[in-house]
Every structure is written in structure tokens, then in C-alpha cells.
Amino acid sequence: MSNPFLSEDPGIRPRRPMMAVVLGNTMLSTVPGISGAGPTPEKTLLTPVLDAELITNGAITSMPARPNTPTGCPTPASITRSMMELTGLSPIFINSGLAHTPTVPCLDVYGRPGGDPRREDAVPDAPLLFERGEAIGRILANYSDLLMLGECVPGGTTTALCVLRALGYDASVSSAFPRNPLDLKEAVCREVFTRIRETGVEEPVGILRAAGDPMMPVAAGIASTYSGEIIFAGGTQMLAVAAVLKALGRRVPHLATTVYVRDDPSAGFSRSVAEVGTTAYYVDPDFKNIGHPGLARYCIGEVKEGAGAGGAMVLAYLMGHRPEEISRKILDFVMKYA
Amino acid sequence: MSNPFLSEDPGIRPRRPMMAVVLGNTMLSTVPGISGAGPTPEKTLLTPVLDAELITNGAITSMPARPNTPTGCPTPASITRSMMELTGLSPIFINSGLAHTPTVPCLDVYGRPGGDPRREDAVPDAPLLFERGEAIGRILANYSDLLMLGECVPGGTTTALCVLRALGYDASVSSAFPRNPLDLKEAVCREVFTRIRETGVEEPVGILRAAGDPMMPVAAGIASTYSGEIIFAGGTQMLAVAAVLKALGRRVPHLATTVYVRDDPSAGFSRSVAEVGTTAYYVDPDFKNIGHPGLARYCIGEVKEGAGAGGAMVLAYLMGHRPEEISRKILDFVMKYA
Numbered sequence: 001m002s003n004p005f006l007s008e009d010p011g012i013r014p015r016r017p018m019m020a021v022v023l024g025n026t027m028l029s030t031v032p033g034i035s036g037a038g039p040t041p042e043k044t045l046l047t048p049v050l051d052a053e054l055i056t057n058g059a060i061t062s063m064p065a066r067p068n069t070p071t072g073c074p075t076p077a078s079i080t081r082s083m084m085e086l087t088g089l090s091p092i093f094i095n096s097g098l099a100h101t102p103t104v105p106c107l108d109v110y111g112r113p114g115g116d117p118r119r120e121d122a123v124p125d126a127p128l129l130f131e132r133g134e135a136i137g138r139i140l141a142n143y144s145d146l147l148m149l150g151e152c153v154p155g156g157t158t159t160a161l162c163v164l165r166a167l168g169y170d171a172s173v174s175s176a177f178p179r180n181p182l183d184l185k186e187a188v189c190r191e192v193f194t195r196i197r198e199t200g201v202e203e204p205v206g207i208l209r210a211a212g213d214p215m216m217p218v219a220a221g222i223a224s225t226y227s228g229e230i231i232f233a234g235g236t237q238m239l240a241v242a243a244v245l246k247a248l249g250r251r252v253p254h255l256a257t258t259v260y261v262r263d264d265p266s267a268g269f270s271r272s273v274a275e276v277g278t279t280a281y282y283v284d285p286d287f288k289n290i291g292h293p294g295l296a297r298y299c300i301g302e303v304k305e306g307a308g309a310g311g312a313m314v315l316a317y318l319m320g321h322r323p324e325e326i327s328r329k330i331l332d333f334v335m336k337y338a
Numbered sequence: 339m340s341n342p343f344l345s346e347d348p349g350i351r352p353r354r355p356m357m358a359v360v361l362g363n364t365m366l367s368t369v370p371g372i373s374g375a376g377p378t379p380e381k382t383l384l385t386p387v388l389d390a391e392l393i394t395n396g397a398i399t400s401m402p403a404r405p406n407t408p409t410g411c412p413t414p415a416s417i418t419r420s421m422m423e424l425t426g427l428s429p430i431f432i433n434s435g436l437a438h439t440p441t442v443p444c445l446d447v448y449g450r451p452g453g454d455p456r457r458e459d460a461v462p463d464a465p466l467l468f469e470r471g472e473a474i475g476r477i478l479a480n481y482s483d484l485l486m487l488g489e490c491v492p493g494g495t496t497t498a499l500c501v502l503r504a505l506g507y508d509a510s511v512s513s514a515f516p517r518n519p520l521d522l523k524e525a526v527c528r529e530v531f532t533r534i535r536e537t538g539v540e541e542p543v544g545i546l547r548a549a550g551d552p553m554m555p556v557a558a559g560i561a562s563t564y565s566g567e568i569i570f571a572g573g574t575q576m577l578a579v580a581a582v583l584k585a586l587g588r589r590v591p592h593l594a595t596t597v598y599v600r601d602d603p604s605a606g607f608s609r610s611v612a613e614v615g616t617t618a619y620y621v622d623p624d625f626k627n628i629g630h631p632g633l634a635r636y637c638i639g640e641v642k643e644g645a646g647a648g649g650a651m652v653l654a655y656l657m658g659h660r661p662e663e664i665s666r667k668i669l670d671f672v673m674k675y676a
Binding site: 136 | 354356394395426427428429430432433439440441442443444445446447448470473474476477479480481482
């Protein structure tokens with residue numbers, strides 16, 4: 001059924017829905033120009049901690065910062081927070097490997113931030129993180145029947161590009177920048193390829209170890225054991241995890257993301273989704289007409305997605321909230337601090 | 339109603355039960371003679387990590403260790419594990435402050451091990467840990483309607499004694515040793531008193547800061563915000579948390595523990611429960627006649643309780659499992675490695 005808010009209805013009406021977001025770092029986000037998720041390359045490392053704080057508490061209090069991007073758009077975490085307020089859900093954050101200590105409780109797998117895959121194996125503990133993800137999937141399945149699983153990893157579209165390519169996909173990836181720094185990402189990817197070709201790694205978890213980030217094995221492990229319905233909340237980064245699961249012969253989740261990811265001409269997202277053989281649900285919160293210039297800039301290609309924002313909107317919809325309520329709640333929340 | 343298995347029926351039939359165990363360390367467990375929860379005083383610090391590993395995975399694989407006490411009794415974590423197998427529940431571990439990195443995923447508040455309250459404020463971050471406990475209580479309430487909340491803190495009966503006394507109770511406490519080292523605990527407690535009397539601290543979270551362990555503010559915070567039914571799984575340590583909640587004017591949970599704690603003449607547990615003004619449910623798994631010499635030693639005062647074991651048995655009962663099933667499952671599990 002066509003629906004202006006949601007491209008396709010997943011047909012799930014959860015009784016015990018759960019939202020979870022896997023936080024992680026990759027040192028690639030500190031390479032100038034790679035990530036738009038922070039005021040400076042170094043400070044992108046802090047973004048997952050601040051996003052989790054905003055989504056948990058409704059405000060960033062651990063430092064003087066507003067949940068806006070450097071160009072003044074509300075961060076996607078603001079959208080996720082507003083959806084948690086609307087639905088009354090408390091999201092579970094999963095620390096897969098962060099450079100900074102979180103300021104809110106996280107389900108922790110005791111990993112480390114991902115290294116620079118041009119120079120070294122980025123996630124030496126990938127097999128262990130996969131196992132700990134499997135343990136988390138079993139736990140979460142005990143207490144919910146639908147898991148909406150998102151991520152927050154600055155620089156993660158570049159690791160996603162490396163992983164998708166290493167798995168044999170001719171993929172491109174999205175970006176939080178209006179002008180996707182694809183040349184830079186491609187250059188990184190070529191260097192990573194040269195390095196991993198020498199090691200001859202081909203199996204999926206080995207590819208994550210060489211070229212991924214810590215979020216990926218954890219999210220893949222969770223999806224492997226979670227026994228309820230699961231939807232990946234996100235764009236190219238979660239698609240890379242879906243591709244890993246396909247290569248492992250495991251269940252491949254559907255995805256929920258924004259139309260802004262789908263409509264990014266540089267990413268070719270829909271085509272990659274089809275190549276991985278899964279389905280993506282695209283949510284259109286009509287930011288163009290919402291009455292907020294920062295949100296409207298999502299429509300011309302800024303930010304687009306992150307911190308499970310697209311999936312959080314889809315989840316609110318599946319829980320029975322109307323599109324107008326969803327848009328209104330987002331506007332109300334961002335106006336409070338605008 | 340009298341019941342040979344359970345002293346009193348809490349009358350709760352949960353639809354979405356959850357088991358959680360707060361892990362923590364206090365440096366008091368490294369004082370020789372204080373804690374029986376480990377082969378040496380120094381190694382007691384590792385016990386919460388090994389207990390969580392056993393309960394999560396069904397075996398200790400990170401090091402060559404069997405889940406027996408130094409004297410050959412099955413650890414209480416073995417009982418908790420067997421109840422998780424029986425009920426199909428996956429417990430959630432909460433890291434309130436550990437000396438060693440866990441080997442299984444934990445919901446982490448990013449605390450630190452408790453210091454020695456004779457020399458310094460034991461939990462300088464107690465107010466922050468209380469807040470993070472409150473955040474966890476909100477999260478867990480989203481995904482369950484009954485929370486059975488236990489603890490694993492070697493040396494924690496001594497911090498419990500300090501806290502109960504500082505709150506004005508004429509309490510004694512239990513011990514994992516058959517002969518409770520009460521003289522030693524009392525000596526520690528006197529030293530702690532001398533120190534905190536000088537600082538004049540009287541309010542409950544200040545007492546936890548001065549004399550408690552990190553489990554206590556986290557568990558108290560969880561109980562403050564958890565909106566479903568909550569039962570504290572444990573003896574004197576959880577009673578100390580209940581006493582803190584009473585002093586704070588918050589809801590005071592009931593407790594679930596073993597008859598071996600109740601019947602410890604040195605602890606005077608029932609009397610302290612009455613003084614705090616709450617109720618304890620005592621489970622009798624009939625270890626005397628179960629057919630295992632190590633379990634039978636629980637009846638002559640060894641181990642008694644720990645890692646939520648008593649509460650886990652009560653939870654299995656509330657979920658509809660018969661006493662015979664519960665005892666049989668425990669025996670089967672401990673025979674596997676005996």
C-alpha cells in the first residue's frame with residue numbers, strides 16, 4: 001500500500017517493542033573531511049556519547065553543547081529523542097567500543113574504538129564482539145518482540161564502504177555532508193583494499209576485523225540470535241551489517257531509514273539494498289514543510305539520518321502514532337532549544 | 339499460607355519477569371578473613387566476573403576454575419544459572435564498579451570499585467551512581483513488569499553492616515563462612531564509624547558515599563524509578579539497600595532469600611527485616627535431602643546465598659515451576675561439573 005509517510009508498511013504491530021542503538025568509534029572519523037558528525041575531526045569521537053546523553057536525558061548536560069550540527073541542523077539524535085518521548089520508550093544503548101566514557105548507562109561489550117583500517121586491522125576483537133553481540137541478542141529477545149536496532153558511529157559510512165566493497169558489492173555510501181566526500185572515501189577504501197588483499201581475508205567476520213568498525217560485529221551478532229522481529233534502523237552502515245549477515249548465511253533484517261538517504265544520488269542506496277537482497281522502508285517526515293529551516297535542510301542533503309532516527313519514526317508509526325503527531329513532536333522538541 | 343518451599347507467597351504472577359544482578363567490588367574483600375567468596379582475598383575481586391560468566395554461559399571458560407567455593411560447595415551462581423535454564427530467562431548484569439573487566443555484556447554505569455571505608459570515602463561517586471541507577475530503573479521498567487534484583491559483591495556484608503549501623507540499626511549481618519567473622523567485621527565497622535563521625539554525614543546517599551559499596555547506590559536508584567513490581571534478591575546486603583530507600587522516603591521493596599540466611603543465628607536477619615519495616619520471603623530448596631554433600635553444607639551455614647540465588651528460585655516458583663522441578667534442576671546442574 002502506498003503511503004506518503006512510509007514507503008511500505010512492514011505489517012508488524014509489536015506488543016513489546018524495543019529500541020536499541022549501538023555506539024562505536026572508528027579512528028577514520030578523525031581524518032579531516034571524512035565525517036560531518038562533529039565540530040572538528042577530533043570531536044567527532046565524542047558524538048556517540050553526546051547523542052546517547054541527549055536521547056536518554058532530553059538534553060546535553062555534561063558539556064556546553066547544543067544538539068545541532070556545525071551548520072545548525074538539529075542532529076538526528078534529536079529526532080530519536082523526540083520519538084522516545086512520543087512513544088514512552090526508553091532506548092538501550094550498546095557500547096561496542098568508544099574513545100570516551102559514556103555519561104549514561106550502556107550495555108557494554110567491553111570492546112575498543114576501531115583503528116584506522118588503512119594501517120592495521122581495525123577491529124582485532126571482531127570475533128569476540130560478534131559473540132558478545134550474540135549474547136546481547138539472546139538477552140534482548142527475552143524482553144521484547146520487536147527490536148529496532150540503530151547505530152551511531154561517526155566516520156562509519158567509510159568503514160561501511162570498505163566492508164561492502166570487500167564483500168563484493170559495487171556499492172557507494174551516503175554521507176552527513178550535503179556534498180558527499182566520495183573521493184576521499186574512495187581513496188581510503190583503495191588503501192584499505194591494498195592492505196587486506198595482501199592478507200587474503202575473505203570470510204565476513206575477517207573482513208570486519210580488517211576493515212570494519214566495532215559496531216558491525218556487535219550488531220551482526222545481535223541480529224544472529226535475536227528471535228523476535230528485527231529491523232535495522234539506518235542507511236548504508238546498517239546495510240553493511242545486513243550484507244555481512246547475508247554472507248554468513250544468517251537471517252538478513254529489513255531496514256528502516258529516511259527518504260533523504262534513499263534520495264541521495266551519490267549513494268545509490270536502493271540499488272545496494274536490492275543487491276543485498278533485503279527490503280528498506282523509507283519514512284518521509286515532510287521536513288520540507290515542517291516549518292523549521294534546519295530540518296528543511298535534511299531535504300537538500302544535510303545529515304539525512306543517524307542515531308536510529310529513521311527507524312525511531314517508523315517505530316512510532318508501528319506503535320500507532322499518526323504521521324502528523326510524529327512530525328509535530330519532532331518540531332516541538334527542536335523548537336525548545338532552537 | 340504456609341508452604342514448605344516458600345515462607346509466604348508474594349502473590350505476584352508476572353507476565354514479563356526480569357532477573358537482574360548488580361555486580362560490584364569493595365576493597366574490603368581483600369582484607370584477609372572478611373570474604374569467603376574466592377580462593378584468596380585478592381581473588382575475591384574476580385568473583386562477580388566469574389559469576390556473571392557462569393550465569394550467562396553456563397560455564398566458566400575465561401580461566402581454569404570450577405563454580406565451587408574453596409571448600410567444595412557449589413557457588414550460589416550455580417543455583418542462579420540453573421534457575422535461568424529452567425525458566426528460559428536471560429539475566430541482565432549491571433556493572434556498578436568492578437576491579438576486573440567483565441567477560442560478558444553488562445549494563446554499565448561506569449563506576450569504580452569501592453574503596454576501603456576505614457581510610458577514605460568508599461564511593462565518592464555515590465550520588466552519580468544513584469542517578470545512573472535511576473536511569474536503569476526507567477529502562478528496565480519499559481521491558482518488564484517484575485524485576486528480581488540481586489547482587490554480587492564480595493565483602494559486601496561488611497559494607498552492609500557499616501551502612502545499616504550508620505542508618506541507626508542495631509543490625510548484624512550474615513556471612514558466606516560457616517563461622518561468621520563478626521569480630522573482624524565489627525572491628526572494621528568501628529574504624530569506619532570513627533572516620534565518618536568526624537565528617538558528620540547523616541543523609542543516606544552520604545552514608546553510601548562514606549561507607550558503602552558501588553552496588554548500593556545503583557540498586558537504590560533502580561528501585562527508585564522502576565515502576566513495576568520489584569523484589570530484592572538477597573540477604574543482608576539487599577536489606578541495607580532497602581534501609582537506604584526507607585531513609586530516603588522511597589518505596590521499600592520486599593526481599594527474597596534462602597532459609598539459610600534467616601537461620602543464621604549470628605545475623606538476626608528476620609529481626610533486622612522487621613526493623614526496616616519490610617517483608618522477606620524465604621525459600622527452602624531442601625538442600626539437606628537433595629543428595630549432594632556440597633549443597634547440604636548450605637544447611638550447616640556455608641555460603642547461604644549470593645548472586646541472586648534465593649530470588650532466582652522464588653522467581654522460578656512465581657513463573658509456575660514446582661518446588662520438585664526447582665530442586666531437581668539445581669541438582670542436575672551441579673552434578674554436571676561435580
